[in-house]
Amino acid sequence: MKIAVYPGSFDPVTYGHLDIIERGTKIFDKVVVAILENPSKNPLFTIEQRKELLRRVTEGLGNVYVDSFTGLLADYMIAHKANVIVKGLRAVSDFEYELQMASINKKLAPEIETFFMMTNNKYSYLSSSAVKELAKYGGDINDLVPPQVIDAFAKLFTTSNILK
Template identity: 70%
Template structure:
């Protein structure tokens, strides 16, 4: 079985993330969407909330599993018997950072390969940060995130 891990903070999950998940599920036998517990970031949603939202928006994709992890990605991959990482790229600036990450992961475990997937052009401008900024000022995020995420953002910013 060809298992890949799609790691990220997913704070919150956007249509850009979902595009990579759906396309990855067509290429790999199993896609594990792995929410990173990153203590250096101040997320809007808890890890549990992000996992719950991801489960909800991917429930109809049979070969997708949602999980969370902390620590090194290569250690998590070893635990899951995964050999590949899938990453979405929006722009050249994404590539520079992701190339560094791919290189260190390969250095830590030379059996790990990273596959880069170009984000669909209609989502090339989209990021979780942009979504949070729009939602914070009560702008519509309807075309940026799935409905459950839209509702969760409205709840976060309604108080």
């Protein structure tokens, strides 16, 4: 069984993330969306909120599982008997960073492969950071994130422009 892990912060999940998840479900038997608990970051949504949002937006995909982890991705992969890391790439700058991470993971766990997926062109500019910034200032995020994420933002912010 090919078990792929798609790691990230997903703060919040965007249509770009969903594109990678959906495409991954057609290639791998199981796709684990693994939220990294990084105490050095200051996330907008809690781990539990992000897990719940990811569960809700992927509920129609039967081979997707949502989880979270701390520590090294290679350790998580080994513990869960996963053999492929899925990473989405938007630009050359993403590749440079992800190549370095793939090399480190390969050194830590030679049996694990990294699978790079180019993002759909319509999401090449999209990042969770940009979505948070837009939402914070009342920008229209309707075509960037699923409705469940818009609802979650509405609970955080009182700016009516979020729901254009």
